[in-house]
Amino acid sequence: MADTIHSPVALIVPRASPSPGILLLKRLWRERAVRTGAVIVGIVLLAALSAPVVSHLLGHGPMEQFEGTALDEMGLPIGPTLEFPLGADGNGRDVLVRTLYGAQVSLLVGVPATTIAMIIGTAIGLVSGFFAGRTDRIISQAIDVALSFPFVVTALSLLALNRGGTGQPIVPPMVVVITIIALFSWAYFARLARGLVLELRTSPMVEASRTIGASWARIIWFDILPNILPTVFVYWAVQLPANIVAEATLSFLGVGIQAPMPSWGNMIAEAQRTSLYQEQPWFLAGPGLALFLTVVGFNTLSAGLRNVLDPNRRRA
């Protein structure tokens, strides 16, 4: 009898004590969108990481050309075979290996660009929202100006400027692409952070801190930042796929990642410009589907995260 009374207690006690982190993860995992998104993103990450391994296994470098085995005598690429699982491109290169390396480029550009945008945008948004008044008006105007720039046109001009008198890029194109994408996405973070801070600065919590004489830095760091970060992180995941597409757009237009280095954007552009996708559909479908999958994965994940983390959503 006593046993039956004790055992539920014994079971309940450890259940009640897991750390907030684990609780959060559990809550996230219960959300189907998070699960689906995480699996897809996991696949993409795995693909990016496995690129050198696959390349080694197949014996095909990302820029290596196999004109003897992968192109016929009219220069048309072969379709999927055991040796070339997704067939070859117009130069006799392995589409699968290039697509996997393309995933690396997408993440190497997308993740830093979005993170830089997040850091800068959040900092500016914090300052703007917290100090309000004239500072806020000026920064808000600046944000509006930044948001009104047409992305492609400005990016094209900036990338053109990157060519020095010597004809060689002054800064590596990848760095410029990251900078440009960050430049075009910080404003979204700033506006988001500003809105959140404006709401929080008049909250009882901040009022209380003020009353006990906390410095503004302390208030921002300990009261406001922890409260807005979850939303900002969610937005990071929302912005990331958009930025991966932005990289693909620039590479597609020939100003991002330069040939022969593979990127999904320039692979899609090449398949389209040479019309070879009509002969070898995987030349286009490989990078195209990879891009689609990545965007879907991050979008699903971010939608799920928002469902769980966004306080307004939860209330609704």
Next chain:
Amino acid sequence: MHANVLLRSAKRAAVPLLAAYTALCAPALADEPKFGGTLRIASLEADLDAFDPLTGYSVESWEILRATTRQLVTYPGSPVGLKEDTTLVPDLAKSWDVSPDGKTYTFHLKDDIFFSGSTERKIVAGDFVYGIKRFCDPNKQVAAINYFNLVFSGFVDYCKEFSKVPTGDLAASKAFIDSHEISGVSAPDDKTLVIHSDTKNYDFLNILSMNFVSPVASEIASKYFPDSLESRKNLPSSGPYYVVSYDQGQKLVLKKAKNFKAESDEARKAYVDEIHVDFTANSEDAVVQKIQAGEADLSLYLDTPPRGTIRQYVSKDSPYLHATNSGSANFITINAQKSATSEGIEALRKPEVRQALSYAVNRAHLVQTLGGSIAAVPLSQIITSTISGYEQFDPYPTEGNKGNPEKARELLAKAGYPDGITLDALYRTNAQNETIAVTLKEDLAAAGITLNLIPAPASEWRAYVQDPKSRWDIFLNATFSPDWQGPSTRMLLGGWLNSDASPCGPGNVYAICYSNPELNKLAAEAYPSDNPTPLWTKADKIVSTDLPWIPLFEKRKIAITSDRISHWVWSSLAVQADITNIALKNSGS
């Protein structure tokens, strides 16, 4: 009664006779090209690179200028191939006399020849003189000045004076042209044009057949900067078609001139009523699709159709795929400007390094990526198969034209580069040229030659190559098309590569500053010769061994058309379709 019987029997006989006649003649009638209709051309580039006889020097601009300009003499086009279109016929000139020493040509112009478009007046000999005087306008110089430096008496001195006129001042240019004469070019009356050369030139008439030597209405042309948008819109046309409208980046509409007298033109039938050039399709794919869908009949700026498209047409044995030997070739050109001093350029000044580059190129691979033997053949010398003086020659042969990276490494080591060299390599960013660049990068790497690829969009590469300050060691997509087929060896060996004709300077299209006294001497011997062919063969061997450029492959010209085209003609000058001689099936469309 008798008459009735006769009539009846006549009627009876007439039916089968008529049927037989129809049966015999119908195919002939159907084959006869029809007049009328609108020829629609889809351009890959967003605009014409030039649309003025002064500046047009690309095969594409010449294709269009064929419709809006006429010359003293020209070629009538050939349905068979480019090599077959080498017979000169009178164009605006009715006839000409040649002086006994072969240095003076007197042309007599036809009577019923008129401008159309911005002016409709009669064409007179003075319009040719004005056109030639415009050649060295400091605002915009003629694209191929090297020919005229050599063949017009007094031209060099005239140009030297003209170069002192400030640029950007139309009135100053006009005043100079009005007050100065070229001693070798004159119009004693409206119907007579006299052109004198200091030397005898076997290809004098061929030189005059180029679009540059077209009549220009001075009262219109002097109002605008050469080849500016305004001048393009107001181009006084001497050809069968005039400019109706020209929306940059959108559409060019040409219409047959009312005062064009077909009987005065032996070379252009002008079958179609209108020619529309659409500039909105901006990818190879879009252009090809427009043609396959019947929205366009021809392409412009599509160098070679995509490989997949060629195969589709070949496998269907389509009558709408036209292929011919073209004499056009691709080279790697080397930045040979004296002022350029990069490490790569210094290295390329050594013959062993250039030879290594030639050995490192896998020409078979390049041909394959272009679409195989229907599209191109490997080239190992400077002049090409359709040009006089051509004798197949390969100073640096490799097995199956696949290149020899080991030999290349050996030569590099011999030249003092045992660890290989790095070159800044400019390339054009369209699909085909990028494929060439990427292929070369990969193949040359095997021989220890690293290429830093510098992409140049279509709108930029020309200016980039011409700017002496631009940094590039080699240009991977230099192309050559003969200005005319057959006796046109002068263009490459006597022109671009001859430092007497093309001194290093801005007038030279590719900023190639090659100088070889041996070549210059042979060229000087060849011009007045009655049998220049062996001299050019010798010159080709010398130059091909010295490698001012690295020959890659000779292209075959391939054109695909819509099924509306019933009559196909090649133009040797344009190295493309002859749009003034192509006819459409349904004249109503």
